[in-house]
Amino acid sequence: MTPHTAPSSPAERWPLASVLVVDDEEGMRNFLTKTLATRCGQVLAAGSAEEAAQLCAQHRFDLLILDIALPGKSGLELLRELREQGHSGEVILITAFADLDTAIEALRAGASDFILKPFRIAQILNAMAQCLERSRLARENFILRRTLSEKTPPSPLDGFVGGSAVMAQLQHALQRAAAVPSTVLLAGESGTGKELAALALHARSPRAAGPFVPVNCATLSPDLIDSELFGHARGAFTGAARSRDGLFYYAQGGTLFLDEIGELPLPQQATLLRVLEERRIRPVGSEQQIPVDVRIVAATNRALAEEAKAGRFRKDLYYRLQVVEITLPPLRAHKEDLPALVAHFIATLAPQLGLEPISVSDEQMAYLQQYDWPGNVRELRNLVERSLILGALNVQALYPGLEPAPGPVPAGAAGAAVRAPEPTGTAAPTDLQTLEKRHILSVLESVGGDKTRAAALLGISRRTLERRCAEWQLGA
Numbered sequence: 259m260t261p262h263t264a265p266s267s268p269a270e271r272w273p274l275a276s277v278l279v280v281d282d283e284e285g286m287r288n289f290l291t292k293t294l295a296t297r298c299g300q301v302l303a304a305g306s307a308e309e310a311a312q313l314c315a316q317h318r319f320d321l322l323i324l325d326i327a328l329p330g331k332s333g334l335e336l337l338r339e340l341r342e343q344g345h346s347g348e349v350i351l352i353t354a355f356a357d358l359d360t361a362i363e364a365l366r367a368g369a370s371d372f373i374l375k376p377f378r379i380a381q382i383l384n385a386m387a388q389c390l391e392r393s394r395l396a397r398e399n400f401i402l403r404r405t406l407s408e409k410t411p412p413s414p415l416d417g418f419v420g421g422s423a424v425m426a427q428l429q430h431a432l433q434r435a436a437a438v439p440s441t442v443l444l445a446g447e448s449g450t451g452k453e454l455a456a457l458a459l460h461a462r463s464p465r466a467a468g469p470f471v472p473v474n475c476a477t478l479s480p481d482l483i484d485s486e487l488f489g490h491a492r493g494a495f496t497g498a499a500r501s502r503d504g505l506f507y508y509a510q511g512g513t514l515f516l517d518e519i520g521e522l523p524l525p526q527q528a529t530l531l532r533v534l535e536e537r538r539i540r541p542v543g544s545e546q547q548i549p550v551d552v553r554i555v556a557a558t559n560r561a562l563a564e565e566a567k568a569g570r571f572r573k574d575l576y577y578r579l580q581v582v583e584i585t586l587p588p589l590r591a592h593k594e595d596l597p598a599l600v601a602h603f604i605a606t607l608a609p610q611l612g613l614e615p616i617s618v619s620d621e622q623m624a625y626l627q628q629y630d631w632p633g634n635v636r637e638l639r640n641l642v643e644r645s646l647i648l649g650a651l652n653v654q655a656l657y658p659g660l661e662p663a664p665g666p667v668p669a670g671a672a673g674a675a676v677r678a679p680e681p682t683g684t685a686a687p688t689d690l691q692t693l694e695k696r697h698i699l700s701v702l703e704s705v706g707g708d709k710t711r712a713a714a715l716l717g718i719s720r721r722t723l724e725r726r727c728a729e730w731q732l733g734a
Contacts, residue, residue, distance in 0.1 A: 270383055272390055274511050274551055276300040276318065280310040280333065281325040281352070286375075290323060293379055294386075300549070307331035314340060318507070318541075318548040319347050321389055323382070326353040326360070334367050341368040344492045344501030348389035352377070397508050401469055418454065419602045420595025424587045428455075435582045436462035441534070443519075443579045444557040446586030449636030452557040453517060455586060459555055460513040468512025471505050476518040483526045484542050488533075494543025506539050509552045519579065520560040520571060531575045554579070589631040589638065596626050599635065603642040613646045625653045628697055657700055698726060 275298045279290045287303045294301045302317065304310035307328050313319075322340075326333040337349055351364045354375040364372050370392070371385045418425060435442050436459045444452045453472060460470045478486055485494070489504030506514060516522075522530065533539055534554065538547045556579050565571035589596075600618055608615045618626075631637055645652045698716060705711040709727075713720040 270387070271297050272386070273299050275320045275390055276549075277302070277321045277323065277386075278310060278313055278317075278319045279303045279323045280305075280307070280328070280336070281323075282306060282328050283325075286325075290382070293382075297383075307333065307336040310336060311339070314345065316545055316547070318503075318546050320393055321347060321386060322349045324349055324351055326351055326364070327355065334363060337364075337367045337369060346501075346503065348393055350382070350385050350389060352382075397510075398469060401471055401508055418451070418458065420592060420598050422592040422594045424592040425595060428584070428586065431584050432458050433462060435459060435584060437464075438582075439464075439553055440581040441554045441556070441579055442581070443562070443583045444555065444586060445562070445583060446557075446559065447588050447634055448559045449634035450586040450588060451635055452559075452586055453515065455584065456513070456515040456517075456555045456557065460515075460553075463513070463553065465512050465553055469509055470513050470515065471509040472515040472517060473505055474517045476521040480523055483523070484529060487526075488529075488539045489541035489544075489548075491541055491544035491546075494541070498543070501541070501544070504539065504541065506533070506550050506552055507548065509550075511551055513553045513555055516554065516556045518558065519556040520558040520562060520565055524570075524572065527572045527575050531572065531578060534575075534578050589634045593627050593631075596638070597623060599638055600626070600642060603639050604646070607639075607643050608646055611643070611646055614649075616645055616650055618651050622651045622653055625657065628694065629656045657697060658704065695726075695730060698723070 277294055277298050277300065279287055279294070279301065280303070281287045281290070282305050284305070287305065291301050291303050300317075302313055302319075304313055307330060310322075310324070322337075324333045324337060328336070333351060333353075337351070340349075348370040349368065350371045350373060351369045352373045352375055353360070361372050370389045373381055373385060418429060432455060442456075442459060444455050446452055456472070457470060460466060473487070475483075484490075485498075485502070485504065487504050487506055489502050489507060490498050492498055492501045516530075533550070537550055539550055540547055560571075562571055562576050562580075566573040566576045597618075600623075604615050604618075626638075633640070641652060641655060644655065698712070701715050702709070702712045705715070709720055709723050713723045716723065
C-alpha cells in the first residue's frame with residue numbers, strides 16, 4: 259500500500275486523532291506523514307527528540323510514532339521524560355536495530371508497541387488501531403468511574419414516559435435538535451428531567467457512538483473548575499504532581515452536558531465562551547492548544563435572560579448557548595401522564611430494590627392528580643420509591659394530616675378550621691369535589707385558618723377560597 263492509497267476500510271480512519279511522527283530520516287518522516295494525513299485529524303513530524311519535546315509542549319498528541327535511534331537524545335530517553343511529565347498518550351517505538359534487551363527496556367519506559375524496520379504499512383496501521391482503541395477504552399473507563407463515584411442514577415435513553423400533547427411536543431423538539439450539531443440550552447424547573455433530555459439528544463444524534471460526559475457546574479470547586487474542564491500541566495498549581503486531561507478532552511467526539519450552567523462563575527464563563535468560539539482548549543499552566551470536537555448541551559433552572567440583565571451571567575455566552583432553547587414542562591402541566599409515570603417507576607424501581615410492586619387505587623390516583631408537584635418528576639419518583647419501601651402508596655407525604663378524613667367543619671373561634679373525623683365504616687370518597695374539599699380544609703388547618711396564606715399555598719385567590727367556604731357553609 260502506498261502513502262496515497264485510500265484506506266481499505268472506515269476502521270482505518272481516526273478523524274479526531276492527533277499523531278506526532280519522530281524520525282531523523284526525512285524519507286521515513288515524509289512516508290509516514292503522507293500515509294497518515296488522510297486517516298488522522300492532525301499529523302505533525304519532528305527530526306529530533308528536542309524538536310519533538312517542543313511540539314509536545316505546544317500540542318496534545320494521542321499517539322507518538324517514535325524512532326529509538328535519534329541524533330543526540332534517544333527515543334527511549336525522550337519517552338521516559340514524557341512519561342515523567344505526565345504524558346498519557348500512546349507510543350509506538352520503531353527501530354532498525356533491536357534485541358530483546360531493547361524491547362524490554364522500551365516496554366518498561368512506557369511504550370505501547372514495538373515495530374522493527376522495515377515494516378509494511380499494514381503493520382503500523384494495525385498497531386495504531388490497537389493503541390487508539392486502548393486510548394478510547396481508557397477514556398470510557400474514566401467516564402464510567404467518574405459517574406459511579408458521583409452515584410448518579412442511570413437514566414434510560416429516550417426514557418420520557420407519557421402520551422400527552424405536551425410530551426409529544428417535547429419529543430418533537432428534541433428530535434429536531436438532535437439532528438443538528440448546534441448548541442442546545444435546556445431550561446425548566448428542577449426535577450423536570452433535563453439530564454434525561456440531554457441523554458436523548460445525544461442518543462438520537464450522529465454522535466451517539468461517542469461519549470456522553472455530564473458535568474454539574476454547581477458541584478465544581480471554583481478554584482478547580484478550569485482544571486476539571488480543560489485539564490492542567492504538571493506544576494500548574496500546588497498539588498499538580500502530574501499533568502491531567504480535562505473533561506472536554508474525554509468528551510471528544512461526543513456530548514458534554516453542562517448542568518446548572520447558571521452556577522458557573524463569571525471568569526469561567528469567559529473561558530467557556532472562548533472555547534465555544536475557537537473550538538480549542540488550553541490546559542491550565544500549559545502552552546498547548548488542543549482542538550476539541552464536542553457538542554455542548556447546557557441546562558439551567560434559572561431564567562438566564564434575567565440573570566444576564568442583572569449582570570450575573572454573560573450576555574454573549576447566553577446568546578452563544580441559546581442557539582436552540584428547549585423548555586421542559588413541569589409535571590403539573592401534563593398531569594394526564596401521572597398514571598403512566600407511576601406505573602413506569604413502580605416497574606423500574608421494584609426490581610432494583612428487591613421489593614414487591616404496589617397497587618394504586620383510583621382514589622389514590624385522584625389525590626396525585628390534585629397535587630401540584632413542586633418537585634416535578636423527581637418528587638414523584640422519590641414518592642414511589644418511598645412507597646415501595648413502606649408497601650403502599652404514601653399519599654400522606656403529600657397531604658400531611660390527611661387521616662382521619664375531614665368531615666363537616668363548623669365555625670371555629672378566630673377563623674380556626676376544626677376537622678371532624680368521618681364516621682367509622684364510611685367508605686372513602688372518590689369524587690373530585692370531595693377530594694378537593696378535603697385538601698382545602700387540610701391546608702386551612704395547617705395555617706390556623708388564615709385564608710390569605712391558605713389561598714397562596716393552594717394557588718388560588720382568596721375570593722375563590724371564600725366562595726368555596728361559603729358553598730360548604732363554613733364560618734369566617
